[in-house]
Amino acid sequence: MQEYKKIAITKDEIVPLAKKMRENRIALAMIHGFINDEGKPNISYEYEVGNGIESYTVDGEDTLPTISDIYDLGAEWAEREIVELMEVTFEGLDTSKRLFMPDNMLDGQGQIIVTPMDELIDRAHGKKGE
């Protein structure tokens, strides 16, 4: 059975922890971003330790330091995904170019556009959005 351990940390601990993990050749499985019940970000760094996962979670912070200089593209892509899908800033992360769709699309906004289902139905029936 794979083990899972959740550990709360502060944002000041993110970089020293990542450095320690990298030095010990521990892989970063992923970085997750959720929105908590208060509408604030909940970011967790999942490290592959032994037979399981140690999940280091920072709750309620919308500005965090990047670890892309430590875990390279493995962290950079995960951080860029969170930046583009949630209102979170990673200090030191290069966000000059987008990951999700290039910057020359969608009038430079590059955001993922979701057309609501009711609007699609209305369009199909010629009600609006012609």
Place this chain on the structure above:
Amino acid sequence: MSYIVPIGPYHPALEEPVHARLYTDGEQITDAEVFIGYNHRGIEKLAQQKNFIQTVTLVERVCGICSHSHALGYAMALENIAGMNVPKRGQYIRVIMNELERLHSHFLWLGIALHLVGHDSLFMHTWNEREVIMDMLEEISGNRVNYGMVTIGGSRRDIDDDKRRKILEMLDKVEKSMVRLRDILLSDKTVALRTQGVGVLTTEDSIRIGAVGPHARASNVPVDVRKDSPYCCYEDFEFEKAVYPTCDVFSRVVIRVLENFESIKIIRQALEMLPTGPINLGTKIPKIPAGEYMVRHEAPRGQLCYKVVTDGSEFNKRVSIHVPTFKTAPTIPTMLRGNSVADAGLIVASIDPCFSCMDR
């Protein structure tokens, strides 16, 4: 002369939408960028509105190739939250399905790679073998793509003696073809010329970027969740972690061939040792307490992560899916640098990308 060559999002060399921008000096690629997200479906968000049984069906549709892996990853996360002990027969059936899925996925990729190197007769031969496995998956589950074999607490369908015999017969035939295929692949000049020394990802770069699965193993990095962090009774079976040291596209071809032999070995053992007893803990919507868990599963393309958060209701609070292509696609620019534009399609395809998974 310097040029920027765009590939995709819709391009004959790409099976799914992705955009790569190649910076070239004449024919040589000097740098590259990759953009994803052309078909993002918001499945993680949608899962928050579904109950646990509905979500198994939903996540199975993240991908058309490794659908079983997605359903399994999600089910394992919930089973761990609830502390369920899945019956051993159910676990073994899951392993059989995993490995059949890996077989047909690797055959699929081998066929695409052979098509891209211009060896279409071998491409057809490879896909012919894949068809046999797809037929068997259909015989077991009733479906060729979304098998519906996973339920929370076990497997939904059993493998009886008749099916067991048919699978073993099918494996004998596939193994015989695999031997022939291996001999051709390892000695064919066309394959060697188009793949050896092309799209190199060194062991150091693979570890630095954090590549996973067969892509990492083809760069001589011995990572495999089935061995490193066993689940579903994988510890019961004898098999090798396939690694190969040349770190190029050829290495990625060899790895898939070697892994197919290992998968056949695992399926045979699972069928021979298939325990008696129930296959699941019932098929009603299970009661899952509040909690969270993250599991890893070795899908055909590498490590697949599922993190699920529950709040005691019958709906998911959060579902987060991280797929192997998200870990292997960042290696594309590194592999492309120094290669010719003509090889770009093959190099991008060599990670065995699944943008359907990535745009979950």
